Amino acid sequence: MKPSPSRRDTEKDALEFEFLEGCKKSGTLNIDGVKQCVDHNEIQILGVLGSGSCGVVESAMVRQKLMAVKTMYKNDNKENLKRILRDVRIMSLCNSPFIVTSYGYFMFDSSVKICMQIMSACCEKLLRRIYHSKLDFFPEFVAGHIVYSAISALDYLKEKHSIIHRDIKPSNILFDDAGNVKLCDFGISGFMTNFMAHSKSAGCPPYMAPERLTIETNSKYDVRSDVWSLGITTYQLVTGVYPFPLNDLEFTTLTIIANLNLPSPSLKEETKRNFSPVFIEFLDLCLRKNVHERPEYKKLMKNDFFLDYDPASGDRYKIKQLNETENQVAVWFNDIKKRTRAEDELKPMPNTPCVN
Ligand SMILES: Nc1ncnc2c1ncn2[C@@H]1O[C@H](COP(=O)(O)OP(=O)(O)O)[C@@H](O)[C@H]1O
Ligand SMILES: [Mg+2]
Numbered sequence: 256m257k258p259s260p261s262r263r264d265t266e267k268d269a270l271e272f273e274f275l276e277g278c279k280k281s282g283t284l285n286i287d288g289v290k291q292c293v294d295h296n297e298i299q300i301l302g303v304l305g306s307g308s309c310g311v312v313e314s315a316m317v318r319q320k321l322m323a324v325k326t327m328y329k330n331d332n333k334e335n336l337k338r339i340l341r342d343v344r345i346m347s348l349c350n351s352p353f354i355v356t357s358y359g360y361f362m363f364d365s366s367v368k369i370c371m372q373i374m375s376a377c378c379e380k381l382l383r384r385i386y387h388s389k390l391d392f393f394p395e396f397v398a399g400h401i402v403y404s405a406i407s408a409l410d411y412l413k414e415k416h417s418i419i420h421r422d423i424k425p426s427n428i429l430f431d432d433a434g435n436v437k438l439c440d441f442g443i444s445g446f447m448t449n450f451m452a453h454s455k456s457a458g459c460p461p462y463m464a465p466e467r468l469t470i471e472t473n474s475k476y477d478v479r480s481d482v483w484s485l486g487i488t489t490y491q492l493v494t495g496v497y498p499f500p501l502n503d504l505e506f507t508t509l510t511i512i513a514n515l516n517l518p519s520p521s522l523k524e525e526t527k528r529n530f531s532p533v534f535i536e537f538l539d540l541c542l543r544k545n546v547h548e549r550p551e552y553k554k555l556m557k558n559d560f561f562l563d564y565d566p567a568s569g570d571r572y573k574i575k576q577l578n579e580t581e582n583q584v585a586v587w588f589n590d591i592k593k594r595t596r597a598e599d600e601l602k603p604m605p606n607t608p609c610v611n
Contacts, residue, residue, distance in 0.1 A: 270336045284359035286320050295361050309442050323373040328366050338442040345441035353408035355439045375432050378425035384595035386604040393492040399564035400584045404436035410552040417447045423484035424462045434585030461608040466546045468513040479549045486541030496606040515544045533560045
């Protein structure tokens with residue numbers, strides 16, 4: 256029996272329509288400012304760069320341009336289609352030095368390929384390489400550069416497109432060889448109305464803010480939940496550990512995060528490394544459990560720690576240019592890559608959530 260028109264899933268129909276509309280632009284790539292119609296057979300896959308919950312990212316050569324190609328498989332599930340379309344739509348929309356640039360995409364019946372600027376490594380992989388080679392975790396100046404870049408990207412998304420990222424974690428923050436830091440992965444991002452997100456759309460629970468883990472507030476939150484995720488990510492990058500006890504039962508961890516009566520993690524308690532008071536205070540602000548006490552981007556952008564790593568701050572800018580092509584972050588990054596092993600990227604490390 257055919258379903259009656261009223262029983263049709265109109266949201267799914269709209270998504271299918273958006274997919275078909277998207278197909279019209281399939282294969283039109285904008286490579287270095289030149290629009291070109293490319294056949295998918297021209298994509299020469301070179302190797303795997305990474306994989307996550309939604310797809311696989313490979314390095315590829317397309318018309319003599321080295322790029323990263325993310326392949327996502329389409330199935331009959333509405334959430335899967337939503338996720339793919341969001342990633343395509345938002346990547347195509349963005350134009351920021353702090354967000355991975357998209358060159359265009361290919362849409363097929365059963366899969367979608369996004370062609371994008373190739374980056375060198377995500378922070379999750381760097382962490383693993385550092386851990387397995389027993390080197391020092393991310394230094395404070397690199398954390399400062401990441402915080403400056405990520406907040407600039409998140410503020411751009413909010414102000415220009417009313418978008419909230421919702422999936423800030425080490426694997427979605429990428430470095431290139433020049434030390435530039437950019438965000439990727441918009442599969443679970445959302446559009447806001449009245450500056451609030453209105454969906455319970457999943458993210459990665461260990462990085463979710465307390466208000467997203469609480470039943471009364473989990474469908475009404477704002478960009479400050481990304482501030483929390485950035486705080487947890489930064490804490491993990493500089494200490495090498497996730498700041499909450501990780502049990503087999505994820506539920507226990509999430510209960511501890513959501514309980515406003517239990518203290519937030521703080522670098523004040525860190526004994527192995529010495530961090531500056533401005534950095535400690537900045538992270539404490541990002542990790543305020545009560546969302547009403549947690550600052551928004553504009554306030555964070557006036558914070559001393561942020562200003563120290565904002566190149567527009569003039570003399571107080573802390574990242575030194577060491578020669579014509581390299582600054583301190585690039586030198587640190589390339590040194591880590593030299594002194595660690597690529598095969599360790601796939602080996603998990605203890606005391607961190609195993610997520611991609
Ligand atoms: N442009 C890129 N250049 C290099 N590596 C990338 C790029 N985009 C993603 N990656 C790698 O692939 C992984 C998965 O990509 P992501 O877009 O986060 O997919 P998922 O939605 O499956 O999490 C990232 O964590 C990163 O290691
Ligand atoms: Mg990801």
